[in-house]
């Protein structure tokens with residue numbers, strides 16, 4: 001019995017989270033540098049995409065007596 005199925009879900013190697021291909025040791029946990037860049041860009045985009053939210057609940061000075 002030889003595990004010829006590369007898409008074995010129980011494989012410890014794992015799959016590329018971007019395209020689903022088998023990961024490569026050189027680009028873990030991705031299958032290629034391209035996918036690694038894609039994930040990195042997503043990360044940066046998400047970081048820079050944080051909207052500026054102003055919370056009025058934090059302002060107590062207006063309600064202060066005295």
Ligand SMILES: [Zn+2]
Nearest residue numbers: 016019031035
């Ligand atoms: Zn990939």
